[in-house]
Amino acid sequence: MTAQSRAIVLSAFETPFEMKSFDIPEPGKNAAIVDVEYAGICGTDVHLQAGRLPIPTPVVLGHEAVGRIAALGEGLTHDVLGAPLAVGDAVAWQNSVACGRCRYCLVEQQPTLCTGSRRIYGINQSADAFPHLSGGWADSMYLQPGTTLVKLPEGITPRDVIPLGCAGPTAVHGVLYETKISFGDIVVIQGSGPVGVAAAIYAQLSGAGKVIIVGGPASRLQTTANLGVGHEHFDVMDGTSTEDRIAAVKAMTPHSQGADVVIECAGIPSAVAEGIEMVRPGGQYCVVGQYTDHGTTPINPHYITRKQLTVQGSWGFSPQHYIRYIQTLPRLLAEFDLSSILTEYPLDQANQAVADVKAGSVMKAVLRPTTAGV
Ligand SMILES: [Zn+2]
Ligand SMILES: [Zn+2]
Incomplete structure (x- = not known):
């Protein structure tokens, strides 16, 4: 695969976001490439741009995203709940991968408190390092081995998942x-x-x-x-x-x-x-x-x-909370018109979208990288 993906990069704190292009790598063993359909902007992104958290730069932001499988690496045949995976499937994924080796991962069963090398998409993965496409504000994302990946339930679309992205x-x-x-x-x-x-x-x-x-x-x-x-x-x-x-x-x-x-x-x-x-x-x-x-x-x-x-x-969320969110979405959507809180922006308007979030003028800003079907 020699295709390229656009991505919104924060090169240095307190500077505007820039659009860059990266090669889309072949997915390695147990990894996957996804086409991002929606990527949310959250208050945390405003803090990240301002340099209020010690993260590496340059970085592709976007810790809430949802999309479709574009390519599956060897060995990745089923989602975390056991459903078979195929190219084109609408999927969502937990935005962090805990170390799986520390006391909080293995003994206390509280991976939100992981003290090891917890990787968080769109936050602590340098865009300079492989696989570069580690944030959701991009056409494509590389999901690393160990990611909690779940196929969306019947009748649930990527647009249904994103209004409450990380919330x-x-x-x-x-x-x-x-x-x-x-x-x-x-x-x-x-x-x-x-x-x-x-x-x-x-x-x-x-x-x-x-x-x-x-x-x-x-x-x-x-x-x-x-x-x-x-x-x-x-x-x-x-x-x-x-x-x-x-x-x-x-x-x-x-x-x-x-x-x-x-x-x-x-x-x-x-x-x-x-x-x-x-x-x-x-x-x-x-x-x-x-x-x-x-x-x-x-x-x-x-x-x-x-x-x-x-x-x-209660700090952030772990895979069990994320999966419960996805599984309860049909119930939420039956009662609440969540998509009515969305304001959509094309990927190249990320700076405007973040400015609107900062100003509090929108309830939920989302980037829409691809124009593929929902
Ligand atoms: Zn967030
Ligand atoms: Zn850990």
């Missing part, structure tokens, strides 16, 4: 695995970005009696409400104080005691102090949104002791 599996981890939502629970979601929306969806489908979304701006809350996600929507940008927000949320719970479960998806450190006050005594607080380090914040730990709170952390 969906992140919410699966936090909501379905780290917290225990009981039927009828009152759940507060702090944050109304893609992770907040996904968390609210999973809370609702888990049987929550009422889901209260505390976020902003108003336009985003309106989009969320139009989707049918969340039962109450509280705008934090409406000139409210911390005390106002806590009181307003508690007033939506029985006897103003607070919510059974509060899930932080805001990514702002100060949200944690506020969220802890919104939980009822004996309730749960789960911190999902602090994916990158935005610094310290004062909290009153007395509330944790006095209210006997269960406080959990």
Whole structure:
């Protein structure tokens, strides 16, 4: 194969993205080449461009992508669930490959905490090193051996997968695995970005009696409400104080005691102090949104002791969370028109797309590298 693939490259921090071309290699043993149909842009990409994480450059960004099999390497005959694979199949894949050798991979069964050489597509793979095409913002991607690759369920298209690209599996981890939502629970979601929306969806489908979304701006809350996600929507940008927000949320719970479960998806450190006050005594607080380090914040730990709170952390997602996301998509799509949150851009408009994400003017920006059928 001597074909070439375009790719969007970040050559140095705080510089615009550049379009480059790379040869598409033959897939090695247990590897695959995929044609990317959709690649998402997430808030993390804005941080990566700004140099807030220690990643190699140049790098092809794009840690959420979905597409079709273009070529299969020797030995790669079935997906992770046992379905046979063929060229043209619509597939999705976990965006990281843990080392498979460290304590957290082998003993603790928590590969999100892998201390070995965890490879993350679109984040920590240098575009200078083989196979070069290691990010989703490209026509083609090289999926390395060990990638958790799954054929999309019947009736599910790549366009269905991308609206909650990395937000969906992140919410699966936090909501379905780290917290225990009981039927009828009152759940507060702090944050109304893609992770907040996904968390609210999973809370609702888990049987929550009422889901209260505390976020902003108003336009985003309106989009969320139009989707049918969340039962109450509280705008934090409406000139409210911390005390106002806590009181307003508690007033939506029985006897103003607070919510059974509060899930932080805001990514702002100060949200944690506020969220802890919104939980009822004996309730749960789960911190999902602090994916990158935005610094310290004062909290009153007395509330944790006095209210006997269960406080959990949930970082990223592992293959089991990703597969659960793909498997639950038919259920999500039956209830929510997720594609309505998408704004599509051609691959060569990556800079504009990232600028729009930064400005918060779009709910979910996606690049559309190929014009192949969906
Ligand atoms: Zn992301
Ligand atoms: Zn490991």
